[in-house]
Amino acid sequence: MRYCSHCKVRIRGNKEFCPLCGNSLPAGDGSAQKEVYPEIPPFYERHVAVRIMAFISIAAVVTSFAVYMIFPASVNWPLLVVFGILSMWLSLVVVIRKRHNMPKTIMWQVTVASALSVFWDWETGWKGWSREYFIPIACVTAMLVMYVTAKIMKLSVRDYIAYALLNGLFGIVPILFILLDWIEVYHASIVCIALSIIFISAIFIFQGENIKEELNKRMHI
Amino acid sequence: MKQRKKVEWTRLDNASKYFAAVSNFKDTKVFRLACELYEDVDPEALQKALDLTLESFPLYRSVLRRGIFWYYLEASDIKPTVEIESLPVCAPIYYKDRRNLLFRVFYYNSRINLEVFHALSDGTGALWFLKTLVHHYLVLKHKEELGGRIPELNYIAPISKKMDDSFRRYYTGGKIFKQHARNDDVKKESAAYRIRGTRTEDSRMRLIEGSMSAKAVLGQAHAYDTTLTVYIASLFIYSIYKEMPARAKNFPIILSIPINLRQFFESATARNFFSTMNVSYRFEKGEAGLGDIIQKVRETFQRELTEEMLNKQLNHFMSLEKNPLARVVPLPLKDYSIRLVDKLNDRKITAALSNIGRITMPEEFDGYIRQFSVCTSARRPQICMCTYGDRLVISFTSPFRETDIQSTFFKYLSQSNIDIEISSNF
Numbered sequence: 266m267r268y269c270s271h272c273k274v275r276i277r278g279n280k281e282f283c284p285l286c287g288n289s290l291p292a293g294d295g296s297a298q299k300e301v302y303p304e305i306p307p308f309y310e311r312h313v314a315v316r317i318m319a320f321i322s323i324a325a326v327v328t329s330f331a332v333y334m335i336f337p338a339s340v341n342w343p344l345l346v347v348f349g350i351l352s353m354w355l356s357l358v359v360v361i362r363k364r365h366n367m368p369k370t371i372m373w374q375v376t377v378a379s380a381l382s383v384f385w386d387w388e389t390g391w392k393g394w395s396r397e398y399f400i401p402i403a404c405v406t407a408m409l410v411m412y413v414t415a416k417i418m419k420l421s422v423r424d425y426i427a428y429a430l431l432n433g434l435f436g437i438v439p440i441l442f443i444l445l446d447w448i449e450v451y452h453a454s455i456v457c458i459a460l461s462i463i464f465i466s467a468i469f470i471f472q473g474e475n476i477k478e479e480l481n482k483r484m485h486i
Numbered sequence: 487m488k489q490r491k492k493v494e495w496t497r498l499d500n501a502s503k504y505f506a507a508v509s510n511f512k513d514t515k516v517f518r519l520a521c522e523l524y525e526d527v528d529p530e531a532l533q534k535a536l537d538l539t540l541e542s543f544p545l546y547r548s549v550l551r552r553g554i555f556w557y558y559l560e561a562s563d564i565k566p567t568v569e570i571e572s573l574p575v576c577a578p579i580y581y582k583d584r585r586n587l588l589f590r591v592f593y594y595n596s597r598i599n600l601e602v603f604h605a606l607s608d609g610t611g612a613l614w615f616l617k618t619l620v621h622h623y624l625v626l627k628h629k630e631e632l633g634g635r636i637p638e639l640n641y642i643a644p645i646s647k648k649m650d651d652s653f654r655r656y657y658t659g660g661k662i663f664k665q666h667a668r669n670d671d672v673k674k675e676s677a678a679y680r681i682r683g684t685r686t687e688d689s690r691m692r693l694i695e696g697s698m699s700a701k702a703v704l705g706q707a708h709a710y711d712t713t714l715t716v717y718i719a720s721l722f723i724y725s726i727y728k729e730m731p732a733r734a735k736n737f738p739i740i741l742s743i744p745i746n747l748r749q750f751f752e753s754a755t756a757r758n759f760f761s762t763m764n765v766s767y768r769f770e771k772g773e774a775g776l777g778d779i780i781q782k783v784r785e786t787f788q789r790e791l792t793e794e795m796l797n798k799q800l801n802h803f804m805s806l807e808k809n810p811l812a813r814v815v816p817l818p819l820k821d822y823s824i825r826l827v828d829k830l831n832d833r834k835i836t837a838a839l840s841n842i843g844r845i846t847m848p849e850e851f852d853g854y855i856r857q858f859s860v861c862t863s864a865r866r867p868q869i870c871m872c873t874y875g876d877r878l879v880i881s882f883t884s885p886f887r888e889t890d891i892q893s894t895f896f897k898y899l900s901q902s903n904i905d906i907e908i909s910s911n912f
Contacts, residue, residue, distance in 0.1 A: 266907070272893060273900035274696070277909040284694050284910035285893040299595050302911035303571050308688050365584040482495045482560070483553040486813045 266298065267291065277301050318357075322350045348388065352381045367414050368428035375407040375435065396442050397450040401457030404436040408464055426472055427479050433468065436461030494561035496548070500653040500803050501758035502605035506550060506557045507824040509580055512689045512885065515604040516576040517862035517870070519616045519842075520597050524856050527593040528627060532568045535622035536591055540566070543615055543756060545649050549585045550605060552817055557605070568593060574690035575883065575911055576863040579603040591619070596856070598623070604758070609842045609860060609870075610746050611756040614648075617847065624851050637848030643754035652753040657804040658797070678766070678836045679730060679737035681866045683886025691883045693861055693911040694892050700878035702904045710780050714873075715841045716787055718880065719743065720779040722839055722869055723767050725895040727774070738768035742838040747800070750793050761799050763790040764835070838864070842872035867891050 267276045267290045269283040278300045282289055329343040356377050363370040379400045386395035411432060415425045439454035441447075448454065468476060498506060509515035540546055546566075548559035566587050571594035579588055580603045588603040589612075598620065602612045621639055625632065686692060700714075707717035723739050730739075747759045765786045767779055789795070806812060812820070845858045858874040861881040871880045882892045900906050 272897050274896055274906040274908045277907055284908060284912060285889055285896055301909040303594055305574050363583055482558060484555065485497065485553060486555045
């Protein structure tokens with residue numbers, strides 16, 4: 266065992282320097298000792314892909330503004346580039362943060378995408394496509410995707426049932442659009458509402474107990 | 487898919503709620519208990535021992551999940567595997583939205599490590615797990631040598647007792663909260679001296695462990711007519727003082743010391759059941775000796791370690807949890823407020839010391855176990871200590887590169903003729 270004559274302590278392992286005072290240690294009796302702790306290489310979270318994307322985003326924004334200033338156009342299209350890139354980042358962040366829980370990711374994606382569609386619709390002249398088509402179609406797609414993922418990933422019922430219910434409830438929202446007379450084209454919304462009601466009733470009929478237990482657990486105060 | 491299995495879940499205990507909210511990558515709220523043997527660890531036997539141990543600690547199969555209002559522990563069927571040590575000491579265990587167990591078992595050469603996320607259990611609870619694990623391991627490995635003398639497990643409380651939320655059991659009600667609030671103005675703690683340093687590059691813990699004769703150190707403590715914990719706490723304060731910059735010397739040094747409540751309230755829970763007390767020392771003009779510090783620390787211990795004081799604190803923390811208004815606040819908001827309060831409280835603490843105490847194993851195992859040790863993730867230099875037989879192991883963990891306090895501390899002991907064996911992870 267090595268000995269630090271400054272600290273007057275014996276030191277285990279094959280250290281070259283005293284961990285206490287930092288002085289170099291004499292070789293001792295030369296016999297190699299078993300290390301007490303393994304050497305673990307420094308760990309940095311390197312997201313090279315994220316860095317490249319961040320770089321491309323900034324480059325794209327700067328370039329489009331530069332081009333717009335040299336060749337002015339009637340539409341302020343670089344602003345749309347900025348919003349486009351922000352939208353992409355927003356959904357990317359959601360996917361990355363929630364990636365360990367698929368049903369949750371799906372639910373979040375629908376919410377974020379719906380909000381973004383309303384924003385884009387408004388930004389591009391408020392033609393109403395977000396409420397008439399996008400939100401209903403997104404809800405129906407999410408329901409299908411959630412069901413298929415649950416089957417493929419062999420999730421147990423209680424892992425996704427709460428999100429499925431939430432998804433179903435979200436799918437009923439377009440009923441407001443109809444009642445408040447916000448839309449002119451009804452068919453997508455009607456399909457979405459009908460499917461959601463069927464979906465929810467299926468959940469309650471076949472998984473009623475699971476839903477009750479799941480809600481008890483998640484909502485306990 | 488069509489299983490109608492009942493969903494098993496448990497509320498978190500009072501302390502776990504705090505740990506779940508404040509853990510992050512810099513302070514992971516993970517602690518490690520280790521048992522060093524005289525022989526190299528056999529991973530296969532260790533895996534078998536772990537499977538056996540898990541049968542008597544069902545709570546260790548839980549994953550931590552987020553509800554709308556509170557976190558909760560949900561039973562899982564994940565099978566833990568023993569692995570060779572491959573992460574820094576007390577690396578993060580709990581990740582939001584990820585379903586994994588709240589403990590890990592590592593081995594390295596002759597050492598078995600159990601790392602536990604603090605929301606699952608405290609040191610005493612986890613120690614029972616480790617003792618059971620080592621017990622099963624040694625019995626599996628040395629059945630022949632032990633012959634017919636296979637010792638009894640010395641921790642065999644019924645499973646319901648191990649799962650008990652003792653905070654809840656000993657909570658008497660809201661009245662004491664008001665009393666506590668009224669008494670509170672008696673001592674408003676001021677800001678404490680805070681140790682600064684350069685963080686390690688990936689915020690990993692630097693661990694320095696000193697192993698020495700318990701008898702020799704206890705002899706020194708007795709010379710000052712005091713206990714081991716008081717002596718080590720005082721020496722820690724003394725070492726911090728010696729390394730303090732001159733302009734910081736009007737701030738008091740305040741140690742936070744966890745207290746195992748199982749000594750005061752009957753409980754065999756393997757979950758959290760502890761309280762903390764603060765020991766404060768303000769240096770007056772002129773040099774203070776170790777003797778003066780010991781005197782003051784001993785007085786604080788006598789004042790704080792009474793059933794009445796502990797009861798008051800338990801009820802205070804429980805009443806926060808029971809507050810109807812606090813209960814209906816959504817979890818993310820709760821998390822932010824707990825973190826904020828924690829940051830403010832943190833200003834009143836210089837460092838922490840925790841003594842797991844004397845660890846006993848059946849004497850048949852004496853020839854196989856070299857020593858036990860304990861350490862934890864920390865925001866600043868922190869001492870954890872435990873004793874097995876005559877081996878007292880004092881472990882410093884710190885996120886800083888500087889080791890001056892540790893050096894002063896161990897040098898003081900070595901200069902009083904105590905033989906110290908140092909090991910470190912850097």
